[in-house]
Amino acid sequence: MKTQxxxxxxxxxxSLRDAIVNILRINNFLSLExxxxxxxxxxxxxxxxxxxxxxxxxxEMDGMTALKKIxxxxxxxxxxxxxxxxxxxxxxxxxxxMVTRKPMYYLIKSDWKLHDVVDKIEEILKIKN
Amino acid sequence: xxxxxxxxxxxVCLLIGMIGLVFIPSILLAQVGTVNGAxxxxxxxxxxxxxxxxxxxxxxxKLSNFGGNHRVDVLVEYAIFSSIEEKIYSTNETVAVETxxxxxKTIQIPFGTLGGIYIAxxxxxxxxxxxxxxxxFSFTVEKKIFGLFQxxxxxxxxxxxxxxxxxxxxxxxxxxxxxxxxxxxxVDYSDIPHNTRVFYxxxxxxxxxxxxxxxxxxxxxxxxxNGLVIDEKTGRVLELTEKPSKVIAELVSGYxxxxxxxxxxxxRN
Numbered sequence: 001m002k003t004q005x006x007x008x009x010x011x012x013x014x015s016l017r018d019a020i021v022n023i024l025r026i027n028n029f030l031s032l033e034x035x036x037x038x039x040x041x042x043x044x045x046x047x048x049x050x051x052x053x054x055x056x057x058x059x060e061m062d063g064m065t066a067l068k069k070i071x072x073x074x075x076x077x078x079x080x081x082x083x084x085x086x087x088x089x090x091x092x093x094x095x096x097x098m099v100t101r102k103p104m105y106y107l108i109k110s111d112w113k114l115h116d117v118v119d120k121i122e123e124i125l126k127i128k129n
Numbered sequence: 130x131x132x133x134x135x136x137x138x139x140x141v142c143l144l145i146g147m148i149g150l151v152f153i154p155s156i157l158l159a160q161v162g163t164v165n166g167a168x169x170x171x172x173x174x175x176x177x178x179x180x181x182x183x184x185x186x187x188x189x190x191k192l193s194n195f196g197g198n199h200r201v202d203v204l205v206e207y208a209i210f211s212s213i214e215e216k217i218y219s220t221n222e223t224v225a226v227e228t229x230x231x232x233x234k235t236i237q238i239p240f241g242t243l244g245g246i247y248i249a250x251x252x253x254x255x256x257x258x259x260x261x262x263x264x265x266f267s268f269t270v271e272k273k274i275f276g277l278f279q280x281x282x283x284x285x286x287x288x289x290x291x292x293x294x295x296x297x298x299x300x301x302x303x304x305x306x307x308x309x310x311x312x313x314x315x316v317d318y319s320d321i322p323h324n325t326r327v328f329y330x331x332x333x334x335x336x337x338x339x340x341x342x343x344x345x346x347x348x349x350x351x352x353x354x355n356g357l358v359i360d361e362k363t364g365r366v367l368e369l370t371e372k373p374s375k376v377i378a379e380l381v382s383g384y385x386x387x388x389x390x391x392x393x394x395x396x397r398n
Contacts, residue, residue, distance in 0.1 A: 106393055
């Protein structure tokens, strides 16, 4: 019997966050929700989810800053992160941060359907047959 | 006078009896003749069913003298008839038959013989023969092309052509798939120092991903990026002479222009 994996969804847009949580639930994942980077860091470091789905452009604390803080933690160094954003990686600093903080994927929202994102999650967590 | 008449009646009866003896087996088996108490039978068989003009047609001939113990000289005639009973070839020879005589006779089919079905007939004639003894079999004359009969040539040629088409298509698909697979296999950069390796891998994987979408144009775009040196054919990153993050940002920008949309990345573990 497979144990349920927990996914932390850090996304400021409520409708998208709800949609992600919903499809995760359908695919037998537990989910945690954060509406900005600060909440995301707090939940990540306290709940230790199996994977983090992270938006970049958010109020209070952006996703890259949140990822930097998570990576500074001993647990957070290894947690797999998928960046799900609309931000194009044509900025030097963003690329530098991305390479340094090592997410598993940098996915453009408009290119990826939610079930494809779930596929990526399952691929990373190796729970797919 | 009465005695002579009686003798003639006996002779006629004897002849009728001999004819009966000969005639019944000729219906059941083959035409059989008798001479001096001897019965000579002939049977032949075609050893091939198809020959080309100018080729030799082998005929297996079996002569049996089962009517007597003495030798009989038999004239054997071989003839080939077309399907409209036109004789196109004939030859004969005399063969001595004591008990049995089996041999193979070869007949050359005349050059210029038209294609079609023909009949090879073997008939025997000998002294005192009462009924003709003839056997026959049919065979086909067909021209040859490159050593193959016309029909076989077209059959095997057709099959070979189809197999060739399949092989070419299969080979092309295999090569195409192999090229695609080669493009999908991440290039190994274990020889690059660890602190810059991730940039090499990211650029290389991005180029590889773009080749899947825009083809060889992906290499052209990469070649135009300042500070990025790649292998002309494989797209392998050979050298980064500018700041890696700047190279990646420019490469992504170039690809987004070519593709008309933003691009995603995956990172190696």
